[in-house]
Amino acid sequence: MPIDFQTHFPVMLPQVLETLCPQDGGIYVDATFGNGGYTEAILNTANCKVIALDRDPNVLPRVKELQAIYGDRLEFRAGCFGDFTELVDEQIDGAVFDIGVSSMQLDQGERGFSFSKNAPLDMRMSQSGQTAADIINNLPESELADLIYQYGEERKSRQIAAKIIATRKLKKIETTKELAEIIYSIIRRSPNSIDPATRTFQALRIAVNDELGELQKGLSGATTRLKSQGRLVVVDFHSLEDRIVKTFFKNNVGKNRHVSRYAVKPQEQDNAIFKECSKAIFPSEEEVRKNSRSRSAKLRYAVKQ
Numbered sequence: 001m002p003i004d005f006q007t008h009f010p011v012m013l014p015q016v017l018e019t020l021c022p023q024d025g026g027i028y029v030d031a032t033f034g035n036g037g038y039t040e041a042i043l044n045t046a047n048c049k050v051i052a053l054d055r056d057p058n059v060l061p062r063v064k065e066l067q068a069i070y071g072d073r074l075e076f077r078a079g080c081f082g083d084f085t086e087l088v089d090e091q092i093d094g095a096v097f098d099i100g101v102s103s104m105q106l107d108q109g110e111r112g113f114s115f116s117k118n119a120p121l122d123m124r125m126s127q128s129g130q131t132a133a134d135i136i137n138n139l140p141e142s143e144l145a146d147l148i149y150q151y152g153e154e155r156k157s158r159q160i161a162a163k164i165i166a167t168r169k170l171k172k173i174e175t176t177k178e179l180a181e182i183i184y185s186i187i188r189r190s191p192n193s194i195d196p197a198t199r200t201f202q203a204l205r206i207a208v209n210d211e212l213g214e215l216q217k218g219l220s221g222a223t224t225r226l227k228s229q230g231r232l233v234v235v236d237f238h239s240l241e242d243r244i245v246k247t248f249f250k251n252n253v254g255k256n257r258h259v260s261r262y263a264v265k266p267q268e269q270d271n272a273i274f275k276e277c278s279k280a281i282f283p284s285e286e287e288v289r290k291n292s293r294s295r296s297a298k299l300r301y302a303v304k305q
């Protein structure tokens, strides 16, 4: 089925542009090209260059579409942003990360990201490496329970893991529907709360794509490549990601301590990387009304010394 790139809204786009602040002549990295929404807006905001990264080969037609308009102002490099310093050796004016899975990936039911469509349990953004089915069918019970608990924040993780083990003794678990049914046999669906499969599917997706490890490495790599005054902007969607971003910024921002002019001790050397970092910024009510996917988004940014 052809992908409709036009029906997807880039999350918190006005805030991304305001905090990334693209300038003429600048070089910006869009670390999560996706549907190209941020890239296109950055290229329209300033006469700058965008280096776009994505691990999903399915984004290529959209890259080509934008290159036909913006020419060599848009360069695409396929790969994981965890390998930021290998993919980008330029000094850059800013980088933006829009973490997680794209609505396009969710809509491609056959890729197994969503429990609302029956498909093989795949969930690989890069379309290579271990699948969700590999994890579900091979991980020991206690590791599976820990994974579902830690990455899905699922309180019934032990029961779900036990049922998975019992089921896979009889037959390999291969599809999203089979896994969802196991979860529903433990947690009943209710019209007023989120689907009980949400948390276990999130956990698997995070594990299959090493999303938290990627984020940690991506933030460090991008920071290394930022010029002085360069800007790092991150949009994240759940508490596990947000904790990593918040901690990374907090650990690397200057204390901006006030030193009294009467102090005898010389001022301590400040090894901070960032001169400022923001608190969480949220989408507008209007955006959440128009695009429910944005409801859990948070944006944080930092500016290099």
Ligand SMILES: C[S@@+](CC[C@H](N)C(=O)[O-])C[C@H]1O[C@@H](n2cnc3c(N)ncnc32)[C@H](O)[C@@H]1O
Pocket (backbone or CB within 6 Å): 009, 010, 011, 031, 032, 033, 034, 035, 036, 037, 038, 039, 053, 054, 055, 056, 059, 079, 080, 081, 082, 098, 099, 100, 101, 102, 103, 125, 214, 215
């Ligand atoms: C939420 S979408 C980005 C949407 C984009 N901001 C837009 O406006 O269209 C996230 C994209 O990042 C990609 N992605 C996720 N993790 C990645 C990683 N570690 N390295 C490279 N790309 C990644 C996904 O394949 C997906 O296409």
